[in-house]
Amino acid sequence: MVDLSKKPGHLRRAPENFLSEEQVKAVGAGRRDFLRKSFLAAGAAMAAPLVARADAAGDPDILNLPPWTTSLGLPVATNPYGQPSKYESQLLRRESPGLTRVGGASVSFCPLQGLFGIITPSGLHFERHHQGWHDVDPSKHRLMINGSDPAFLKQPKVYTMDQLMRLPPVSRIHFIECGANTGLEWGNVAVPTVQYTHGMLSCSEFTGVPLKTLLEDCGVDYKKARYVLAEGADGSSMTRTIPMEMVENGEVIVAYGMNGEMLRPENGYPLRLVVPGVQGVSWVKWLRRIEVGDMPYATKDEAVHYIDLMPDGMHRQYTSIQECKSVITSPSGGQQLLETGFYNVTGVAWSGRGKITRVDVSFDGGINWKTARLEGPIQNKALTRFNIDWVWDGKPAILQSRAIDETGYVQPSYGQLRAVRGTKSIYHNNAIQSWKVVESGEVSNVQVL
Numbered sequence: 001m002v003d004l005s006k007k008p009g010h011l012r013r014a015p016e017n018f019l020s021e022e023q024v025k026a027v028g029a030g031r032r033d034f035l036r037k038s039f040l041a042a043g044a045a046m047a048a049p050l051v052a053r054a055d056a057a058g059d060p061d062i063l064n065l066p067p068w069t070t071s072l073g074l075p076v077a078t079n080p081y082g083q084p085s086k087y088e089s090q091l092l093r094r095e096s097p098g099l100t101r102v103g104g105a106s107v108s109f110c111p112l113q114g115l116f117g118i119i120t121p122s123g124l125h126f127e128r129h130h131q132g133w134h135d136v137d138p139s140k141h142r143l144m145i146n147g148s149d150p151a152f153l154k155q156p157k158v159y160t161m162d163q164l165m166r167l168p169p170v171s172r173i174h175f176i177e178c179g180a181n182t183g184l185e186w187g188n189v190a191v192p193t194v195q196y197t198h199g200m201l202s203c204s205e206f207t208g209v210p211l212k213t214l215l216e217d218c219g220v221d222y223k224k225a226r227y228v229l230a231e232g233a234d235g236s237s238m239t240r241t242i243p244m245e246m247v248e249n250g251e252v253i254v255a256y257g258m259n260g261e262m263l264r265p266e267n268g269y270p271l272r273l274v275v276p277g278v279q280g281v282s283w284v285k286w287l288r289r290i291e292v293g294d295m296p297y298a299t300k301d302e303a304v305h306y307i308d309l310m311p312d313g314m315h316r317q318y319t320s321i322q323e324c325k326s327v328i329t330s331p332s333g334g335q336q337l338l339e340t341g342f343y344n345v346t347g348v349a350w351s352g353r354g355k356i357t358r359v360d361v362s363f364d365g366g367i368n369w370k371t372a373r374l375e376g377p378i379q380n381k382a383l384t385r386f387n388i389d390w391v392w393d394g395k396p397a398i399l400q401s402r403a404i405d406e407t408g409y410v411q412p413s414y415g416q417l418r419a420v421r422g423t424k425s426i427y428h429n430n431a432i433q434s435w436k437v438v439e440s441g442e443v444s445n446v447q448v449l
């Protein structure tokens with residue numbers, strides 16, 4: 001039971017940390033005002049013992065009718081493709097000022113600190129391009145399916161988009177996380193906000209045809225063809241090997257839909273591979289070819305990239321599954337608690353091996369843990385939202401979340417992760433994130449071993 005009798009605390013939800021001083025002040029003031037008003041409204045409606053209710057009587061914003069109550073609204077056709085409110089214009093994908101763009105190679109991070117629930121709005125889905133993006137003409141786009149040996153597949157085929165979209169589709173909610181997400185944290189804690197520490201992460205409902213349906217349509221021989229190579233149509237020659245077991249169980253989707261509409265161009269329009277639980281790089285965008293073979297292909301994107309340098313100097317390869325991980329998205333780095341009192345602490349958890357079964361939260365840097373509320377539905381290989389009540393007493397605190405998945409795997413601390421993996425990796429960092437709150441209420445990124 002949520003105890004609403006506690007005085008509500010107020011949060012400055014700075015959308016990111018690289019705004020000018022004035023912008024930060026403006027956003028802070030706006031949000032403070034907004035939050036104050038919503039608490040007043042809630043108090044009036046529910047007659048709950050909210051402290052804020054006492055001021056409500058004289059609040060001009062409830063006494064005076066605003067223009068939107070006393071004038072005509074805009075007609076429907078003003079905004080034929082809907083846009084967010086102008087008051088939300090700071091919530092954007094952002095490129096990290098600390099990362100250099102090399103040619104078309106770029107990344108933009110998802111603003112996790114401002115999102116609710118588990119679905120990432122399509123316009124805020126993170127982007128990672130090895131060689132820029134294209135708005136591909138769907139009438140010219142083709143998908144070829146072939147075998148590296150004629151014995152692996154009876155009938156190679158080339159599909160048009162129309163042909164693919166006539167086949168029986170599935171729709172499933174899955175997260176996608178770049179293997180390099182949280183990569184900078186291996187070395188330091190210089191990354192200020194959750195947008196940059198964890199924002200190469202998104203979750204959508206994807207619609208498309210199971211790859212299994214297409215391979216069987218081409219007469220695949222599962223006994224001989226044990227691997228699949230996926231190839232993109234962009235200039236990066238993106239190619240990744242996927243083990244056939246992942247295809248045979250029906251999970252891999254040749255997707256054209258995202259959140260109920262066609263994919264956005266940045267995310268692979270008109271066709272991308274969805275490989276649930278596997279790092280983002282295997283989710284080949286602008287998918288143009290699938291080849292089946294009898295061994296891993298060892299392409300540039302898997303032999304040299306997305307591998308981990310282990311403490312013994314050996315490279316760890318083909319570790320594509322994103323292990324169980326979680327992060328508190330609010331309060332998080334760059335935000336500020338403006339007062340003591342009640343706060344809802346919220347975040348997301350996910351695992352490449354299945355469903356999330358539990359998330360524990362600590363407010364004292366991992367000494368004591370409390371189990372958070374998981375908000376349903378809890379889906380396979382999808383983000384899971386968690387919430388937990390917290391009353392901030394004004395003293396320093398360290399907020400952490402630790403997720404557990406259905407295999408029983410527990411998200412490791414930095415100490416546990418580094419004991420196995422050392423410090424030379426760039427990829428596959430799933431350690432527990434810590435946000436430190438100081439007396440002024442400022443929240444920052446710290447590492448706790």
Ligand SMILES: Nc1nc2c(c(=O)[nH]1)N[C@H]1C(S)=C(S)[C@@H](COP(=O)(O)O)O[C@H]1N2
Nearest residue numbers: 126127128129130178232238267280281285
């Ligand atoms: N064809 C192609 N597919 C690609 C890429 C690319 O550059 N080209 N980037 C990959 C990487 S590294 C990631 S993390 C995801 C990012 O998907 P998104 O841009 O939709 O978030 O796409 C993958 N698929």
Ligand SMILES: [Mo]
Nearest residue numbers: 178179280281
């Ligand atoms: Mo990636």
